[in-house]
Amino acid sequence: MMAAIASRLQRLLYLRKAAQLVWRSTPKLTLANIVLVFLQSVLPLASLYLTKLIIDRITEGISTPQTSLQPVLLLIAIAALVAIIGDGLRSLAGWVSEAQSQIVTDYVQNLLHSKSIEVDLEYYENAQYYDFLHQAQTEASYRPTVIVNRFIQLGNSSLSLIGIGLLLFSFDWAIALILIIAAIPVFLVRLRFSQQLYRQWQQWTPQERMAHYYSTLITQVDHAKEIRLFDLGELFGRRFNTLRQAIRQQRISLSARRSFAESITQSSATLAVFTAFALMADRALMGAITIGSLVMYYQAFQRGQTLLRESLSYLASLYENSLFIANFYQFLDLKPMIVEPIKPARLPATLEGRIEFDRVSFSYPRSERSVLEQLKFTIEPGETIAIVGENGAGKTTLIKLLCRLYDPTAGAIRLDGIDLRDLSPSEIRTNISIVFQDYAHYHLTVQENIGVGDIQNWDNLAPIQQAAQWAKIEPTILKLPQGYDTILGKQFINGEELSIGEWQKVAIARSFLRQNHPILILDEPTSALDPQAEAEILEQLNQLTQKRTSIIISHRLSTVKFADRILVLKEGKMVETGNHRQLMEKSGIYATLFNTQAHYYR
Ligand SMILES: Nc1ncnc2c1ncn2[C@@H]1O[C@H](COP(=O)(O)OP(=O)(O)OP(=O)(O)O)[C@@H](O)[C@H]1O
Known part of the structure; x- marks a missing residue:
């Protein structure tokens, strides 16, 4: 009543x-x-x-x-x-x-x-x-x-x-x-x-x-x-x-x-x-x-x-x-759970880029299943880390937590020593440049497609051209009828469709545009690229990641081989860690995966 x-x-x-x-x-x-x-x-x-x-x-x-x-x-x-x-x-x-x-x-x-x-x-x-x-x-x-x-x-x-x-x-x-x-x-x-x-x-x-x-x-x-x-x-x-x-x-x-x-x-x-x-x-x-x-x-x-x-x-x-x-x-009236703290902590003006996972566990909302369990590791500033593991091991989930799209169920993630939950989500995200595995295809012009990576400057063509060159997509762009002004996709009149690998290069260029951001995350960045393009982009990446903390997720072990450290995830747990040489000597999961892939290339 x-x-x-x-x-x-x-x-x-x-x-x-x-x-x-x-x-x-x-x-x-x-x-x-x-x-x-x-x-x-x-x-x-x-x-x-x-x-x-x-x-x-x-x-x-x-x-x-x-x-x-x-x-x-x-x-x-x-x-x-x-x-x-x-x-x-x-x-x-x-x-x-x-x-x-x-x-x-x-x-x-x-x-x-x-x-x-x-x-x-x-x-x-x-x-x-x-x-x-x-x-x-x-x-x-x-x-x-x-x-x-x-x-x-x-x-x-x-x-x-x-x-x-x-x-x-x-x-x-x-x-x-x-x-x-x-x-x-x-x-x-x-x-x-x-x-x-x-x-x-x-x-x-x-x-x-x-x-x-x-x-x-x-x-x-x-x-x-x-x-x-x-x-x-x-x-x-x-x-x-x-x-x-x-x-x-x-x-x-x-x-x-x-x-x-x-x-x-x-x-x-x-x-x-x-x-x-x-x-x-x-x-x-x-x-x-x-x-x-x-x-x-x-x-x-x-x-x-x-x-x-x-x-x-x-x-x-x-x-x-x-x-x-x-x-x-x-x-x-729906309330976001991931909100700005009342008094957000401030990141240092020049972020070092140290990332610390402190016994992080995670289950997706409305799910009992634990996706990440007690993950504990630190990524030092400027280090390049690769994360490998079979499908469903929790690699992308880990990245989503790092971008504070979700909060851990237990444990804490710290950026330069500050718990992500004490930071404003937008401040965290402005320090990260990322290529998602399922990156977006914007049916906008080429310039805008790359420019969305740095929306404050998307009118400025010069850095966009530079990013396109690094991502090895500029020759394709220049062949399009209106160059950087060509609309991509077929939804609108005069739109031009790209191949899947070309779209991926556009997404990579988007992340390169944020070259000053101290953290770079690449989730399967080269999955659709031909070996030649992959090698060229990896070379470029090596140069661009020199001073940045970088995380690369890839199933292609040739891509991750050059990382400073490789984390092997299995069912949400970290089971091995070390560089390529150390892991090969260990003859564990990584070595088995690497040898299996190498076998198919022989
Ligand atoms: N939004 C979601 N809600 C519930 N469960 C999810 C969600 N996204 C992923 N999962 C589950 O979490 C687990 C880890 O998924 P995740 O995408 O992190 O794996 P991954 O290691 O990146 O896999 P892949 O190599 O296939 O990309 C999977 O078992 C998946 O079913």
């Missing part, structure tokens, strides 16, 4: 927040919207009154011969002017509301983007996060504008309703009561179906996302080759249809039930109008009211009914929107 009340109050709070959001993003247009809707609600009252005056003048004129047409024409002209102004205001209001919703949509999208950047990497490995994101993306872009419009419309229709209600009450309270009673069932039906729609929508989200996933598998370039070669199109298409069919059927069935319930309540409301009409006709026949008044009261009753229905429907819509907007605010 208390929980239900708390959740209702929370929803009211979300409505307020949504209204504030719209106000913050478009104050002028919101004000214009309020004024326009207000004016639009006053005009119908004026035209009602004008209709009464016109009819009364005509009936008077019929009974009094030789009455001039002029006063009636004047009234008709005023009524026409009011109608024209009404049309103009409606068009203007349409434009204002469109402009407002465009701005709010982009504003909301920006909030979603900021939160997506802020949350931990861990959220991206969590299906519930994607459900949240999907719900926020599909609903939040337009709901805040709808909420504000509903508030304004509710305010206005309530104002008009008060006017019409007073008019009807002054005529006959029973008629006013009929008006109210007839509207209540329509309102209750709307509330009930809003709740059902929301509940079902929450259940649909994972299925909708999965259907969307199958659709992207079929339509996106990433899988286009395999879809054709393995003939997967029909299978994925079928799965998409099965999911969509289930959702569609539930939607259609809910919509049918809603329409049926609405038609019943609506018919009773229509019956009420005619009952009221009969009562009014009786009064007119008894001579208690003029024909003009009959028309006015009847129109007032009809208008009052529309207004009341609208007001209640705006209320129901506010309720429905409060349900749907809740997910957006819950998404915005």
